[in-house]
Amino acid sequence: MTTILIVDDSPTETYVMKSLLEKEGYTILLADNGEKGVAEAKRVQPDLILMDVVMPGLNGFQATRQLSRDPETKEIPVIMVTTKDQETDKAWGKRQGAKEYVVKPVAVKELLAKIQAVLTE
Numbered sequence: 001m002t003t004i005l006i007v008d009d010s011p012t013e014t015y016v017m018k019s020l021l022e023k024e025g026y027t028i029l030l031a032d033n034g035e036k037g038v039a040e041a042k043r044v045q046p047d048l049i050l051m052d053v054v055m056p057g058l059n060g061f062q063a064t065r066q067l068s069r070d071p072e073t074k075e076i077p078v079i080m081v082t083t084k085d086q087e088t089d090k091a092w093g094k095r096q097g098a099k100e101y102v103v104k105p106v107a108v109k110e111l112l113a114k115i116q117a118v119l120t121e
Contacts, residue, residue, distance in 0.1 A: 002119060003027045003044065007037030007063065008052035008081070013104065017050065017081070020108060021115075034058030038066050041073045048119060051098070053082035053089070061096050068097025077118045081106060 004026050008014045011032075018028045029044060031037035035058045041049060049067065053060035060080060067073040079100040080093040090101045099121070100114045 001025070001027050002048070003029060003046040004115070005029045005031060005037065005040055005044065005046040005049045007031045007034065007040075007049060007055075007060065009033055009055040010052070013052070013081075017106065017111075020111075024112065034060060034063035037063050038073075041067055041076055042070070045073075046076060048115060049076055049078045050081045051078050053080060053084050053093070061092060064093065064098050065096040077121070079114055079118060081111070 004021055006014055006017055006028060009032050014030055021028055029040060029046060031040045033055050051060040051064055064078045067076060067078060077099040078097060079102060080098045081102045081104060083104045085103040093101050099118045102111050102114060
């Protein structure tokens with residue numbers, strides 16, 4: 001079974017994504033900030049990480065950079081899922097190591113398609 005780690009400080013966003021992805025058959029793990037997300041990724045080695053950007057402490061860009069540069073976690077694909085919708089944000093996210101970038105509010109079909117694409121790369 002495919003395990004996805006959702007790193008997001010919004011309980012509402014987390015609940016919506018978790019419910020949606022569990023219906024699709026994914027196993028979901030949660031972390032409510034960047035530090036916990038990085039630690040959980042190292043501990044569990046999920047198949048994919050959905051990373052918010054705007055979080056207290058370690059933000060999503062910083063957490064993604066840490067994950068993509070760490071030999072333990074660099075193979076775990078990250079999809080940024082965030083309200084930051086500027087082209088510069090998208091480019092910066094990819095430069096930090098994100099494979100894809102989805103803007104909130106999340107379009108379900110787009111998110112599922114990007115998850116599938118990243119998991120089959």
